[in-house]
Amino acid sequence: MNFSEVFKQSNQLCKVSPDGQYLATCVQYRLVVRDVNTLQILQLYTCLDQVAHMEWSSDSLFILCAMYKRGLVQVWSLEQPEWHCKIDEGSIGLVSSRWSPDGRHILNTTEFHLRITVWSLCNKSVSYIKYPKACQKGMDFSADGRYMALAERRDCKDFISIFVCDDWHLLRHFETETQDLAGVEWSPNGCVLAMWDSCLDYKMLLYSLDGRLLSTYSAYEWSLGIKSVAWSPSSQFLAIGSYDEKVRILNHITWKKLIEFEHPATITNSKAVVYKEVEKRPVIGTEDLSVHELALGSSLFNSQSKYEIVSLPAQVPVVKPDLDRANPKIGISAIAFSADNRYLATKNDNMPQSLWVWDMQRLGLQAVLEQTAPVRCFVWDPRRPRLALCTGNGKVYMWSLAGCVSVKVQAEGSFQVLSLFWHGTGDSLVLLGKDQLCLCYLATDEEK
């Protein structure tokens, strides 16, 4: 495992182009485009203000930089550095900006979710979509980029509009059987639209592309419901994480529950492997620790850590959530399928230090990773069944069927990994710190 030198970035704005050739980063109001392999700067653009959001177009030709405070969006071309485009949303404000899948339209959501403005780069045309719903995930494009599903709210009722992204033709518009729609998500094959109600009701609805209700699923009533949803890449499974600390897997034929994955505090499953991260450093009192952290940076924390296999039954540390407050820290907040559909990784919010990996063939628990710090981010390799995760310290952790590794980021000064994502080939990882970034190259098969 090798590490690149550390680069600056701000707002954790760092994206690899969809074709995997370029790396775009924002440093304050500057946009830097580098070659992924050489890390040499190819282009340097200067925006009007500090960039709040940055996104590559699907064809890797344009980069969108949104400055929400100013209500501005600037688009840069990689091929023609002199070409530029500026979109001003004016006094109506801007809260979200994104590319349409074709890479020629920009969808801007105005403040208060008044409307969505669709700007075309082809003919400068502008169109509006009214009544978009402000919710967890109110808009989703199908994987092939043909359709867009948009949640709308009219007369205190939820509606779904399905647009054809080619020409923004409204294909379907229908009312949903939800109290308060929280999110929509296309199945990877683009034929089923999953939508779920807000956490007050456990309700999952599955609609066909043509607006027919395929199925409704509700696990229980009178309790906080769905917290996270994930489709398997094959569209075969739909995983639903809920506030009752369980993940329910629906199958794509009957849309009935296939299995329920519980996250018990005591792991007794004999087939599961429990990895526990053990840090090899002298024990220091917590007060001292904070002082040291401030004074010495993380030099103290540059200690080694390793995984130990815990014999079963193993106890998972549990944080008791404050149930009286809104959005209690309990339940499954994140679910992710591996690219080969084989594994499912979940995180239970009241066990923040643990990551659970489930085998989808056996439909059972495969491994539990018990970290020393709360898990910040975990991502599957887009090519292989391996998982990278970070906990906000100077280490990167990886899990695969063969085992777990903990690698200290070899960078000058302190580098605390807050977030990470994979390069499309799965050969390198981009690690994001507070205002730095670093590439981590993994040994490829040829090198081995």
Next chain:
Amino acid sequence: MAQPVHCVYEAEADHTKDLSSISHISSVSPLGQNLTVTEPKNSYSLENTFCTEDNIQHCVTYISQEVGSLGLSPVCVESSGSEVRLNTTSVLNLLYELLQLNRRKQHHLQELENQQLRHCSNVEHLQNNNSRLKDQLEHTRRENSGLHEGERQLQLKIRALQNCLRSEKEEVQKLQSIISSRASQFTHDAKRKERECVKLKERINQLLVDKRDRKLAIEMVNCVSRSDGRRGLWKTGKMEARHEGEMYKALLSDYEARQRSLMVENTELKKLLQHMKKDMVSILSPKNTCNKAQSTDSCSTAPPTDDSCSKAPPSDDSLGQGGSEVEDEGEDCSKETLEQVCGSAREQLANSIRLQWRRLKNHMHRLDSQVSLAASQEEMISIREHKDAIRCMTLELQRCTECIQTQHQLLQQQFSSPCDDDTAVLLNGGYTLEEKERLKEEWKLFEEQKENFERERKSFTEAAIRLGHERKLFEEERGQWLKTQFLNMTPFMDRKRPNGVRECRRASSLKFTPSKPAPAHLPSTVELYRTLQLIPDTRTPGRRGSNGFQPGPTLTKPRLRNSVTDCSIFSLLRDEKCHLEDLHS
């Protein structure tokens, strides 16, 4: 109720019997006292008033009347003139009878008194009993009242709890209604707020739109081409239709893909099913025949015990027939199902599978029962065998102990009667005959060896004598030779000198050689014998061993291996051999 009292009475009666003796002595019942008191009075009055000289007649009549009333013969009066005289015998008889009567009465009275006493004590006992029972009754009554009180209290409690429950229920209902009302209120409020929000949004929108926001704009150097390179199309009905078509196409393709995968799965499952069926048939058909054979076997071996086995063959037959039918059917089905997927075929398949399953189940069932039966049989057999073996062993043991006892007896006899030599010899002979035989053989062998030895010795001595003779001859020759040499050492014989020296040298060598063979001679006697052909080479190893010319160990091994009992004899043999060898050396 009567019985226990009666029992008590009887017990009391016993008690009174014991007491009666005491009562006789110490205290008399009041009636008895009365009697004793009245009797002297009567006698007294009789003495004084009843009969006087004057009223004898009167008295006699009175007495006779009274006696008559008692059913006794009246007093006979002899009236001789004026003087009335009593017949003394009759009077005495009467008196006696009266006394008898009195005694009887007394006795009766005693009995009655006893009875009375018993009754009294009985009454007392019953009274006691009664009082006790009354106490008990009182107690139970009190208990009962206590329980009643408890029940009442519990009832009260229940009532209170019920009230509580009711109130709780009411509260729950109230709360639920509150919740629902709140929820409805909340939703209502939310809707109101949302409407307001929407209104506000509308207003903002209107305002912004009306204001014709100048800033709202797109600035672009030049338009870019579409990502697919085509030009944008107008929105027309055609486009709509195309979109619809595409959508349906996508859906259709998805469904087709899904169907295809399902078909693949289905065919795989069917294949599996066929395979299973085939397996099932193959498993069932040969086993059935086997079972048939087995069951018939078992029937022949153990006819009375296993009913199931005797029942098995007919059922088996029927099943077998059914199986063959099913098999055919199944094959047909498989052919059909491979070709077509229609309901009837599926039904047939399902039916056949179901049949097969039933068969398999039956089969398994039967196997289970057979196994259990066989196990039980085996156990029985083993137990029987065990018993038999034990019996055999005990018999053998008995025999052995008998044998030992007889031997013991014989031994005892032998020891006790040493004078009886003949029998002892006979007995001993029986035991030692074999040994003797062996000894004899050994002896023969030994004798032979000895003979050989003697012969060898003789030849050796002869050889030694011969050697001595030769030596003597040689010495003589030497002397002769020396003499001639000496004589030859004359100047006349100078010409012959070198020759002589040569001869002398030879002679010296000759001279020294005889001293050498002597030490070489002693250890290698065997070799010498061999060279002298005293030991014949062609002999059996046992024989050769017994000759004693071989070293000890090589000889002992086969001997020892042959029989352990020979050891002592052999050692003796060996000793003797050693002795011989010593002698020899």
